[in-house]
Structures are given as structure tokens and as C-alpha cells.
Amino acid sequence: MRLLEHQCKRLLAKHGIPFSEPLIVSTPEAAEAAFSQINGPVVMKAQVPFGGRGKAGAIRMIDSGAEAREHAADLLGKELRGFLVSAISLEPKISFEREYYAGIAWDLRLRQPVAIFNRAGGVEVESEASLAVKRAFDPRTPLTPFQGRELAEEGGLSGKELVLVGSLLSALSKAFLELDAIILEINPLVITKEGKLLCLDAHVELDDDAAFRLKDALQDLGEIPVTSGGRTPTPIEEEAARIDARDHRGVAGRVVEFPGDLALLIGGGGASLTVFDAVLRHGGKPANYCEIGGNPTAEKVAALTELLLSKPGVSQLAVIMNVVNNTRADIMAQGVIDGIRAAGKEPSEVLSVFRIPGSWEDEAVALLAANGVTALGREISLDAAAALAVKQSLSSPSC
Amino acid sequence: MLISSEDKILVQGITGREASEMVAEALAYGSQIVAGVTPGKGGHSVHGVPVYDTVKAAVAAHQPTVSVISVPAAGVLDAALESFANGIQLCLIMSERIPRKDTACLVAAARESGCTVVGPNTLGLIRPGVAKLGTIGGRVDNVRKSFLPGKTAILSRSGGMTTEIASFLTSRGIGQSIAIGVGGDPIIGSNFTDLLRLLEGDLTTESVVIYGEPGGTAEEELADYLNANPSRLRINAFLSGRFVDDMEGVRFGHAAVMVEGGRGSVKGKAECLRAAGVHVAERFDDILEGLS
Numbered sequence: 001m002r003l004l005e006h007q008c009k010r011l012l013a014k015h016g017i018p019f020s021e022p023l024i025v026s027t028p029e030a031a032e033a034a035f036s037q038i039n040g041p042v043v044m045k046a047q048v049p050f051g052g053r054g055k056a057g058a059i060r061m062i063d064s065g066a067e068a069r070e071h072a073a074d075l076l077g078k079e080l081r082g083f084l085v086s087a088i089s090l091e092p093k094i095s096f097e098r099e100y101y102a103g104i105a106w107d108l109r110l111r112q113p114v115a116i117f118n119r120a121g122g123v124e125v126e127s128e129a130s131l132a133v134k135r136a137f138d139p140r141t142p143l144t145p146f147q148g149r150e151l152a153e154e155g156g157l158s159g160k161e162l163v164l165v166g167s168l169l170s171a172l173s174k175a176f177l178e179l180d181a182i183i184l185e186i187n188p189l190v191i192t193k194e195g196k197l198l199c200l201d202a203h204v205e206l207d208d209d210a211a212f213r214l215k216d217a218l219q220d221l222g223e224i225p226v227t228s229g230g231r232t233p234t235p236i237e238e239e240a241a242r243i244d245a246r247d248h249r250g251v252a253g254r255v256v257e258f259p260g261d262l263a264l265l266i267g268g269g270g271a272s273l274t275v276f277d278a279v280l281r282h283g284g285k286p287a288n289y290c291e292i293g294g295n296p297t298a299e300k301v302a303a304l305t306e307l308l309l310s311k312p313g314v315s316q317l318a319v320i321m322n323v324v325n326n327t328r329a330d331i332m333a334q335g336v337i338d339g340i341r342a343a344g345k346e347p348s349e350v351l352s353v354f355r356i357p358g359s360w361e362d363e364a365v366a367l368l369a370a371n372g373v374t375a376l377g378r379e380i381s382l383d384a385a386a387a388l389a390v391k392q393s394l395s396s397p398s399c
Numbered sequence: 400m401l402i403s404s405e406d407k408i409l410v411q412g413i414t415g416r417e418a419s420e421m422v423a424e425a426l427a428y429g430s431q432i433v434a435g436v437t438p439g440k441g442g443h444s445v446h447g448v449p450v451y452d453t454v455k456a457a458v459a460a461h462q463p464t465v466s467v468i469s470v471p472a473a474g475v476l477d478a479a480l481e482s483f484a485n486g487i488q489l490c491l492i493m494s495e496r497i498p499r500k501d502t503a504c505l506v507a508a509a510r511e512s513g514c515t516v517v518g519p520n521t522l523g524l525i526r527p528g529v530a531k532l533g534t535i536g537g538r539v540d541n542v543r544k545s546f547l548p549g550k551t552a553i554l555s556r557s558g559g560m561t562t563e564i565a566s567f568l569t570s571r572g573i574g575q576s577i578a579i580g581v582g583g584d585p586i587i588g589s590n591f592t593d594l595l596r597l598l599e600g601d602l603t604t605e606s607v608v609i610y611g612e613p614g615g616t617a618e619e620e621l622a623d624y625l626n627a628n629p630s631r632l633r634i635n636a637f638l639s640g641r642f643v644d645d646m647e648g649v650r651f652g653h654a655a656v657m658v659e660g661g662r663g664s665v666k667g668k669a670e671c672l673r674a675a676g677v678h679v680a681e682r683f684d685d686i687l688e689g690l691s
Contacts, residue, residue: 050648106499106503106585106586108585108586108615108616109620111503111507111586112503113503138507139500139503139504139507140504140507140508177500180498180499180500182499207498207499207500209472209497209498209499210498210499210500213473213498254650254651254652256649256651267559268557268558268559268560268652269557269558269559269583269652269653269656270555270556270557270559270560270583270610270612270639270652271557271559271563272651273612273613273639273640273642273643273652273656274637274639274683276640276642276651277639277640277641277642278682278683280641280642281682289651291651291652293559295417321559322557322559322562322563323541323545323559323562323563323565323566324537324541324559324562325522325534325535325536325537325541325558325559325562326417326420326522326534326537327537357566358537358541358545358562358566359537359538359541360538361541378566378567378570379570381567381683381684382563382683383682383683383684384684
């Protein structure tokens with residue numbers, strides 16, 4: 001779950017982290033009104049769920065009501081890195097003395113969270129990455145204020161700023177653990193003219209797998225954007241996610257659309273990658289990536305099959321899995337056949353390759369044979385099965 | 400290594416649907432499952448295996464040293480801590496979609512208690528002809544068809560690909576000393592490096608096939624380890640998901656599979672593994688090279 005900037009700010013403010021307060025609008029008229037309300041120079045930001053917004057053109061400096069309206073009209077409805085902008089924030093431009101970076105992330109090698117501080121913040125954080133200092137900590141206990149101060153000292157701070165940043169790092173590490181965060185970044189973190197610490201921007205991603213215990217924390221933040229790699233999902237991708245959500249059994253909703261004409265139903269997790277690579281290497285043009293695995297019901301498999309075949313231009317489907325363990329090959333076969341028929345097509349004409357050896361294989365082979373399809377066995381490797389699917393798709397006319 | 404035919408096995412969450420099916424197949428393959436635990440279901444039995452309310456009671460009655468955990472994601476951390484507190488030596492966690500923080504907490508606790516953790520998000524591990532833990536191989540007829548005793552170890556980030564690789568090796572007469580699905584999550588209890596250290600000391604193993612994917616740091620870490628500690632083993636690796644390299648920030652397949660900020664690409668992983676002396680197969684079918 002990647003949150004929008006104003007959601008990050010509200011969430012972290014509840015954890016005692018000092019933020020500037022934004023006004024959120026979704027029309028150019030409201031942007032102009034917000035400008036007059038603030039009554040001074042304004043920073044306008046498109047609300048998008050990724051970091052590096054300055055570089056993406058999502059941040060604008062505004063000096064008049066007319067400019068506010070003009071820039072709002074430009075940003076609203078625009079796609080930034082594939083994400084459709086539907087809200088923008090306005091807040092007073094803050095004059096500050098210095099800007100820093102502070103963040104918490106996971107160090108996968110250490111298998112621990114790590115706090116990061118860089119005294120070169122803002123847009124310089126990447127070019128001055130060598131100034132960053134890090135400290136890993138136990139996932140069961142956040143950093144104490146003194147550990148935060150040690151990190152601030154190592155990062156080159158002294159005096160009052162060292163004390164302020166030390167406490168902030170401690171609070172951030174606590175929020176990171178309590179919120180089941182994957183990443184939590186404050187950039188810039190500024191020292192104002194009055195010597196106060198203020199966070200101007202935040203980027204937060206929370207763990208999808210912890211959603212079951214984050215309901216209370218997220219309840220008054222408004223709608224969390226649904227993204228697929230930061231971009232807005234396509235209708236077919238959205239429908240696949242709905243099909244998956246209707247029934248918890250089996251992994252079956254991860255569809256990513258591609259511009260080709262060969263529909264793919266592939267799995268499990270690793271074999272889907274292997275097969276997709278092989279299809280591309282053999283010159284195939286996939287219409288989609290769609291992973292399937294675990295123990296899905298025949299209904300779920302049928303619904304996905306029908307969905308994949310509904311894409312315009314798609315005339316063939318290849319179903320390829322590794323030698324299956326806990327997935328039942330016969331249930332997969334039944335679902336695929338039902339889905340093809342539901343799409344008003346004949347299995348023997350649409351299904352170019354069906355290769356699911358392993359548990360319940362004999363039953364699957366018999367079922368397919370009764371529907372005019374010859375299943376491939378384990379002696380045909382994943383690579384060879386992909387090559388065959390590509391060969392068939394290139395020789396068949398698209399509809 | 401890790402498991403012998405004498406080891407007694409406990410299953411936490413034994414009354415669940417998937418766990419119960421797994422128990423039937425593992426017993427048929429010869430694994431010594433002696434007890435199960437589901438809090439509140441003590442006194443029941445599953446395929447003849449007695450069920451207890453606590454690991455403490457199951458350990459007192461049967462002395463298992465290995466535990467397989469298959470409980471809902473929200474209960475995994477507690478179940479793992481319960482097994483560590485009761486002296487379990489090897490804990491295999493099948494459950495998936497566990498919050499990353501919980502995995503990190505249980506890994507930290509396992510280090511303190513000296514328990515080896517495999518997973519989470521693994522289908523299991525098998526020593527062909529000896530025993531298996533988890534659903535790896537599925538139905539027992541498929542397990543016998545796919546796995547053959549021998550001298551090649553398989554370490555895989557994908558459970559499905561573990562069986563696919565084993566089946567492919569078996570069809571060419573190459574047997575396996577052990578096959579381990581290490582788990583598909585970004586943080587796991589035993590990564591390639593941890594397991595390779597164990598394989599170095601396992602004299603039945605002469606070669607290793609590694610299956611890697613984009614994302615995470617497991618392959619890079621292994622390369623660093625091999626650069627510092629040259630191995631006696633022939634190591635072949637196959638890396639899938641090359642197309643993911645061009646699709647920053649999009650997740651495919653397992654939870655760990657994502658390339659971000661240029662980190663975790665297959666290209667980068669292949670380069671550092673090759674530099675460390677690993678034979679990286681271009682196509683899946685090339686994983687056989689140099690194995691006997």
C-alpha cells in the first residue's frame with residue numbers, strides 16, 4: 001500500500017512527527033480559493049503515491065490565484081508515471097535554514113530495519129548519498145532517543161539540531177514498526193528560521209500483508225490508491241483482482257496486461273517468470289502476465305480464463321505450469337475448459353498448449369482428451385512448451 | 400542434513416485443511432510425524448496423529464525436534480516463538496502472506512534460541528527416499544515420480560520450480576541429496592548462503608542447482624560469500640524473470656520479486672554469480688551442464 005502524501009502526513013502526525021498542514025483540492029476553482037485562504041506564496045503538489053515528485057514535475061511554486069488555477073488545471077487529470085492525478089495539495093511555502101533526509105527501510109541482508117540519516121536532503125539526497133549514515137535495529141524494539149542522537153552525531157550534526165533529529169529518528173523507527181511499514185521517508189526534513197524541526201514531505205509504503213491489522217490506523221485517511229507498480233491498473237487488471245478477492249483459495253489475480261495477442265495462464269510464482277521469459281525469447285507476443293498457483297477452485301480458473309480471452313485481438317491461450325505440488329491439475333483443466341466455453345469458444349481451437357504435469361495429472365489428461373485437447377507431459381520442458389505456444393500463436397490468424 | 404529418517408516431526412496447525420492433506424502425504428512417504436498442535440483442539444487426531452493444545456504438551460509426550468508450521472498468517476509469529484521456547488531445532492514455515500515485521504521478529508528470536516528456520520512461504524523440503532517436510536511434491540505418487548535419491552542439492556526461491564527442477568534432473572538420471580524451497584518472501588529464515596554453508600559439510604552432496612529470481616539480495620549475498628569462501632561444490636544457477644528487469648516497481652509472482660532503483664535485477668545477479676564461479680544457465684534446459 002503506497003499512500004498519498006497528505007495521507008502520509010496525517011498518519012505520521014498521529015505518531016508525534018511534526019508536519020506542515022496541507023489543503024487538499026480537486027478542482028482548479030478550489031485551488032484558487034485555497035490560495036487566497038493561505039494568503040502568501042504556496043507550494044502545490046500533485047498527490048501521487050511515489051517519491052521523487054520534484055523530478056516527476058509534480059511540485060509547483062505558486063505566487064498568484066491565477067497561477068494556482070492554471071497549474072491545478074494542468075496537474076488534475078494528468079498521468080504522472082502512469083498514475084492518474086485526482087487531488088492536489090496546497091500549503092504555505094516555508095522558508096528554512098537547512099534541509100535533511102531521514103528514513104527507515106528494511107535491510108534485507110541483515111533481515112532488520114535500518115534508520116538512515118543524510119544531512120544533504122531535498123533534491124541532493126541522491127547526488128550526496130555518500131553522506132548518508134545508517135543504523136540497523138532490532139525489529140522488536142525501536143531506536144531509543146539516545147541511539148537516534150548517536151546516528152545524528154555520526155551524520156555530522158551537533159547542538160540543538162542533534163537533539164531534535166535524534167528524537168525524530170526514534171519516533172520514526174517507532175512509527176515504522178507500529179505501522180508495519182515497508183518504507184518510510186521524510187524528505188526534506190527542515191530546520192526553520194525559528195530553529196524548529198518540520199517535515200515538509202513524506203513517502204510511506206505499508207505492508208499489504210499486514211492490512212488485516214492496520215484497519216484502525218488507516219480508517220480516517222480516505223481512499224488508499226490502488227496501484228500496480230505505481231500506475232493505475234487497467235480494467236482487465238482490476239477485474240482479475242476482483243475475481244481473486246471473491247475467493248481466498250489459490251493465487252490467481254495477478255494480471256499485468258501486455259500489448260500482444262497470446263493469452264497466458266501460467267504458474268506457480270517461479271515458473272510463471274520462467275515461462276514468460278521463454279515466450280519473449282522465442283519471439284512471442286504475450287497479451288498478459290497472469291500467475292496462477294496454490295489451490296484455486298475451477299470457478300476461479302474459469303472466470304480468469306474467460307477474462308483473459310475477452311481482450312480484443314486475443315485468439316489463443318497457453319496454460320503452462322511447473323510439475324505441480326499442491327495445485328490439482330484436473331481442477332485447472334476443468335476451469336480452463338469451462339472458461340473457454342463461457343467465452344463462446346471451443347477448447348480445441350483456442351487452447352494451444354496445456355502443460356500441467358504432477359499431482360492429479362492423469363485425471364487432467366483424460367478430461368482434456370474428452371474435449372479434443374492433447375495435454376503435454378513433464379518430458380516437454382517449460383522452455384519447449386513456451387516455444388510450442390509461440391509457434392502456434394504465430395501461425396494462427398488473430399480475430 | 401537438516402532431516403533424517405529418525406527425526407520426529409510436529410505439525411503446528413495440523414487440523415487445517417492444507418495441513419491435514421500434507422500430513423497424509425508426508426506419512427505415506429515415510430516422514431515420522433508424531434504429533435500435532437492446534438490450540439483448543441487437544442485430544443483430537445488427524446490421520447492417526449494425536450493433537451495437543453500446546454507445543455509444550457506435544458514435546459513432553461513425543462519429543463519432536465522438528466516442527467512444520469501451517470497456521471493462518473496472523474498466528475505465525477506466536478506459533479514460531481512457541482516452537483523455539485520448547486526446544487525445536489528445525490522449524491519449517493509453510494504459511495504465506497506473513498507481515499514482514501513478524502518474519503523479522505521470528506528470525507531474530509530464532510537466532511537467539513539456535514533454531515534453524517526454513518521459510519516462510521515455502522512448500523517444504525525433501526531428502527528423496529528419507530523424509531519430506533511440507534507439501535513439496537504433492538501427492539505421494541508424484542513425489543516418487545519427481546524425486547530420486549542422489550548427489551545434487553536443489554535450493555530454490557520457488558516451491559513449484561523445486562519440483563520442476565527435480566523432475567527434470569530425475570528424468571535425466573540425476574538424483575538429489577536434498578531439495579529445499581527456501582521461501583518466496585523478501586526475508587526468510589535460511590537463505591542460499593545459510594544453506595550452502597550446511598551443504599559444504601554434507602558429504603553426500605557433490606553439486607548444487609540454484610533457482611533465483613529478481614528482487615531481494617539472496618543471489619548477491621551468495622556471490623559475496625563464495626568470493627570469500629571458495630566452495631568444493633559444482634554450483635549451477637538458473638535465474639528467471641529477465642523481463643522484470645525492464646519493469647521497475649512492478650511485482651510479479653512471489654512477494655520478493657520486484658526490481659527497484661536498478662537493484663535486484665537478474666542481469667546484475669547473473670553477473671555477480673558468474674564472477675563468483677557459479678555456472679549460470681541461459682535457458683532452463685542448460686541447468687544439467689556439468690552434473691552427473
